[in-house]
Amino acid sequence: DVLMTQTPVSLPVSLGGQVSISCRSSQSLVHSDGNTYLHWYLQKPGQSPQLLIYRVSNRFSGVPDRFSGSGSGTDFTLKISRVEPEDLGVYYCLQSTHFPYTFGAGTKLELK
Amino acid sequence: QVQLKESGPGLVQPSETLSLTCTVSGFSLTSYSVSWVRQPSGKGPEWMGRMWYDGDTAYNSALKSRLSISRDTSKNQVFLKMNSLQTDDTGTYYCTRDEGGDYFDYWGQGVMVTVSS
Numbered sequence: 001d002v003l004m005t006q007t008p009v010s011l012p013v014s015l016g017g018q019v020s021i022s023c024r025s026s027q028s029l030v031h032s033d034g035n036t037y038l039h040w041y042l043q044k045p046g047q048s049p050q051l052l053i054y055r056v057s058n059r060f061s062g063v064p065d066r067f068s069g070s071g072s073g074t075d076f077t078l079k080i081s082r083v084e085p086e087d088l089g090v091y092y093c094l095q096s097t098h099f100p101y102t103f104g105a106g107t108k109l110e111l112k
Numbered sequence: 113q114v115q116l117k118e119s120g121p122g123l124v125q126p127s128e129t130l131s132l133t134c135t136v137s138g139f140s141l142t143s144y145s146v147s148w149v150r151q152p153s154g155k156g157p158e159w160m161g162r163m164w165y166d167g168d169t170a171y172n173s174a175l176k177s178r179l180s181i182s183r184d185t186s187k188n189q190v191f192l193k194m195n196s197l198q199t200d201d202t203g204t205y206y207c208t209r210d211e212g213g214d215y216f217d218y219w220g221q222g223v224m225v226t227v228s229s
Contacts, residue, residue: 001174037213037214037215039215039216048206048219048220048221048222049157049206049216049219050219051215051216051217054211054214054215054217055214055215060217092156092157094157094215094216096213096214096215099170099172099173100159100172100173100174101159101172102159103156103157103158103159104156105155105156106155106156
């Protein structure tokens with residue numbers, strides 16, 4: 001199975017600040033069709049995960065442009081600028097290039 | 113709007129079978145796939161398997177011997193059955209709309225399942 005390694009595990013932030021979360025995969029996530037199936041989710045306390053970014057850098061409907069994704073191959077980054085209170089929670093990356101699909105262990109974004 | 117809702121027992125005895133139902137609305141099961149994802153408390157999610165829009169299935173190899181996913185399109189329902197439950201199967205079980213091998217865009221609220229005697 002593809003191992004997804006997220007860093008850091010915990011990320012203290014001040015409101016209005018900017019943060020980056022890293023997600024590294026144990027194999028390249030470039031599919032034979034040329035797409036890279038790496039996605040980002042936010043899980044707020046007591047809620048289901050919600051899709052933020054799909055296929056590395058595409059914001060899902062309604063996701064503010066403070067969220068941006070980048071990367072290629074095995075190395076990916078989610079950046080959040082101008083952090084707001086509703087951004088707090090646990091962020092997960094997901095790869096759906098290889099079976100079985102696998103998630104990272106999560107990065108908890110919390111207030112300093 | 114797109115909605116998914118899981119239902120099923122909250123408590124299952126060890127070695128017994130878990131049966132969950134995902135009832136969907138706002139989209140057709142013959143146009144979109146549905147995946148099941150579970151999450152132990154305080155841990156990352158785990159993809160379990162998928163019911164493709166065409167009726168085919170795909171399973172996580174780690175669970176394949178215990179897991180079965182089926183559907184009733186007339187009732188807009190997808191079913192999960194997993195046998196031989198153990199305590200480490202405890203967690204929240206979600207169904208998600210699955211963009212056919214791409215991303216999971218809509219999720220149900222989840223159902224908490226505890227495996228305990």
